[in-house]
Amino acid sequence: xxxxxxxxxxxxxxxxxxxxxxxxxxxxxxxxxxxxxxxxxxxxxxxxxxxxxxxxxxxxxxxxxxxxxxxxxxxxxxxxxxxxxxxxxxxxxxxxxxxxxxxxxxxxxxxxxxxxxxxxxxxxxxxxxxxxxxxxxxxxxxxxxxxxxxxxxxxxxxxxxxxxxxxxxxxxxxxxxxxxxxxxxxxxxxxxxxxxxxxxxxxxxxxxxxxxxxxxxxxxxxxxxxxxxxxxxxxxxxxxxxxxxxxxx
Amino acid sequence: xxxxxxxxxxxxxxxxxxxxxxxxxxxxxxxxxxxxxxxxxxxxxxxxxxxxxxxxxxxxxxxxxxxxxxxxxxxxxxxxxxxxxxxxxxxxxxxxxxxxxxxxxxxxxxxxxxxxxxxxxxxxxxxxxxxxxxxxxxxxxxxxxxxxxxxxxxxxxxxxxxxxxxxxxxxxxxxxxxxxxxxxxxxxxxxxxxxxxxxxxxxxxxxxxxxxxxxxxxxxxxxxxxxxxxxxxxxxxxxxxxxxxxxxxxxxxxx
Numbered sequence: 081x082x083x084x085x086x087x088x089x090x091x092x093x094x095x096x097x098x099x100x101x102x103x104x105x106x107x108x109x110x111x112x113x114x115x116x117x118x119x120x121x122x123x124x125x126x127x128x129x130x131x132x133x134x135x136x137x138x139x140x141x142x143x144x145x146x147x148x149x150x151x152x153x154x155x156x157x158x159x160x161x162x163x164x165x166x167x168x169x170x171x172x173x174x175x176x177x178x179x180x181x182x183x184x185x186x187x188x189x190x191x192x193x194x195x196x197x198x199x200x201x202x203x204x205x206x207x208x209x210x211x212x213x214x215x216x217x218x219x220x221x222x223x224x225x226x227x228x229x230x231x232x233x234x235x236x237x238x239x240x241x242x243x244x245x246x247x248x249x250x251x252x253x254x255x256x257x258x259x260x261x262x263x264x265x266x267x268x269x270x271x272x273x274x275x276x277x278x279x280x281x282x283x284x285x286x287x288x289x290x291x292x293x294x295x296x297x298x299x300x301x302x303x304x305x306x307x308x309x310x311x312x313x314x315x316x317x318x319x320x321x322x323x324x325x326x327x328x329x
Numbered sequence: 330x331x332x333x334x335x336x337x338x339x340x341x342x343x344x345x346x347x348x349x350x351x352x353x354x355x356x357x358x359x360x361x362x363x364x365x366x367x368x369x370x371x372x373x374x375x376x377x378x379x380x381x382x383x384x385x386x387x388x389x390x391x392x393x394x395x396x397x398x399x400x401x402x403x404x405x406x407x408x409x410x411x412x413x414x415x416x417x418x419x420x421x422x423x424x425x426x427x428x429x430x431x432x433x434x435x436x437x438x439x440x441x442x443x444x445x446x447x448x449x450x451x452x453x454x455x456x457x458x459x460x461x462x463x464x465x466x467x468x469x470x471x472x473x474x475x476x477x478x479x480x481x482x483x484x485x486x487x488x489x490x491x492x493x494x495x496x497x498x499x500x501x502x503x504x505x506x507x508x509x510x511x512x513x514x515x516x517x518x519x520x521x522x523x524x525x526x527x528x529x530x531x532x533x534x535x536x537x538x539x540x541x542x543x544x545x546x547x548x549x550x551x552x553x554x555x556x557x558x559x560x561x562x563x564x565x566x567x568x569x570x571x572x573x574x575x576x577x578x579x580x581x582x583x584x
Binding site for chain 2: 092095096097099100101102103104106107108109110111112114117124125149150151152153165166167169192194196197198199201206207221222223224253256257258259260261266291294295298299302305306309312313316
């Protein structure tokens with residue numbers, strides 16, 4: 081009886097975490113280049129119940145589940161739709177690939193191409209991190225530049241001002257979010273040149289959060305939470321009866 | 330305690346900021362030379378969640394919501410609208426009229442609806458707010474004697490009255506990076522480090538008798554408004570859900 085109390089509690093904790101993750105997806109439903117997360121839970125290892133006082137070969141009753149815990153977070157790298165903005169500094173990637181951004185801590189990757197020019201004319205993210213080209217940073221004199229599908233940057237004077245460093249990863253499970261739209265590569269695999277990626281100027285990639293789906297998940301998680309809460313209340317009532325009423329004369 | 334509540338709150342606030350930006354664009358749909366802004370978002374800090382069994386997983390992270398990362402202004406040109414008024418000017422290319430406010434600060438504007446100010450020192454060309462319009466040398470433009478209705482402007486920005494010699498040339502400045510300009514209100518911008526310093530244009534292409542309309546696109550803004558409103562209510566739903574779950578946890582004891 082007491083064990084089932086704990087079991088229901090682990091379930092509630094998992095549902096709470098799920099709601100936290102879903103809420104973050106909903107919060108970022110309009111964040112350019114955002115990739116939605118999904119929390120996966122799994123059960124704790126089963127325990128074997130044994131009867132005491134019997135020989136070892138006959139003592140086994142069967143497995144007992146001890147509840148559920150959060151297991152892993154899966155980020156969906158499904159592409160968001162491309163939204164036209166008409167701004168020359170807005171870039172979007174169609175296909176598999178990331179922009180490479182240089183931060184103080186090293187190279188980071190992003191799908192959010194809402195870039196700006198800083199005071200020195202470098203192409204930077206909204207947080208001021210420089211965008212990397214294949215040969216150093218991209219420096220432009222004015223926002224009047226063009227960029228082809230392969231990421232070659234041509235400045236206002238018609239000269240080549242570098243080429244964007246577009247990378248892709250075979251196994252995206254090694255990519256982890258850092259906030260500010262950035263991803264870090266935590267696996268050993270090296271970033272490869274993204275050959276299949278196409279750059280579109282004057283577009284932004286919208287978030288891949290599917291609002292209807294997230295709201296459904298939210299409802300499901302909160303109702304499941306409620307179910308477990310009811311179970312706990314029921315167990316509590318039963319325990320109260322066991323303690324206070326059984327054996328009352 | 331419950332991260333979801335704070336996450337949803339951040340979303341409600343961010344969408345509110347975007348609605349404010351959209352409302353400001355819509356309010357200025359008829360403001361001469363107005364440039365529309367948009368709010369960009371970014372996801373915020375991620376924290377690692379504890380996995381109750383080994384091994385720990387560094388990718389098991391939980392986001393904490395959304396922030397407005399920047400408001401980006403579009404410097405696309407508005408449509409020139411014919412007014413037929415001799416003191417209305419429109420820049421058909423990139424560039425800004427240089428004006429000076431009461432504190433002798435240089436400001437830059439796309440709004441070319443000018444007026445004449447009669448002062449002790451003579452007649453000056455001013456903006457609708459009374460800021461002095463500056464010439465190429467950076468000094469105020471004094472209008473000579475003569476009928477203002479005969480004021481003429483050539484495309485290079487030289488002003489003359491009737492058939493007389495030009496008396497001044499409008500100071501039209503351009504910036505390397507318009508996105509870095511800071512809005513100062515009253516249709517004016519201030520130069521910043523990010524915009525680069527103002528450089529005078531030799532061939533500015535100014536049209537007399539026209540005004541540049543606002544570059545706000547009504548259908549786009551309304552679409553954004555609807556989207557933002559929906560996102561706002563989704564976030565509010567998430568907030569309510571988190572609140573209900575809190576209530577459930579609080580009502581766990583039956584008696």
